[in-house]
Amino acid sequence: MLEKDIEARLVRKVRELGGKAYKFESPGTLGVPDRLVCMPEGTAVFVELKAPGKTPRPNQLHRHQELRALGFPVFGCVDSLEAVDAFIGWLDLFCQINSAILSATLELYQDYQEMLDNAV
Structure with missing residues (x-):
């Protein structure tokens, strides 16, 4: 199996x-993850892919830590078809949770706007 x-x-x-x-x-920046996964409603996740048995290099691990410190999910070693499927399962659930949070946030915003409109 190849990467x-x-x-x-x-x-x-x-x-x-x-x-x-x-x-x-990212030209000039070593160790960035292989893929940037962008999903509807603004979900962004970084994914490092590897051939089976391979591990991220130290500069990649450092870059993963930087991205996580900025609040981005980083999957640091997807190295098999089973790992892809596990990631996809997590991603689907993560997107559902983000969608619910976004819906609730928009609802709160609309309520706030209505309150402001009625105050005038």
């Missing part, structure tokens, strides 16, 4: 959920 096979499955599964798995490169 490109794992990557192809990830891209296909993300697309099936309605998202995009962009190849992520």
Whole structure:
């Protein structure tokens, strides 16, 4: 199994959920994750893909820590088809939770706007 096979499955599964798995490169910055997964309603997740048995390099681990410190989820070693499926299961649940939070936030905002409109 090659990394490109794992990557192809990830891209296909993300697309099936309605998202995009962009190849992520940052010229001049070493160690960035392989893919930036963008889902509807603003969910963004970084994914590092590896061939089975391979592990992230130290500069990649450092970059993962930087991104996590900024609040982004980073999956640091998706190295099998089963790991892709596990990630997709997590991503689907994460998107459902984010959607519920977004809906509740928009509802609160609309209530606030209505309150302001009635106060005038």
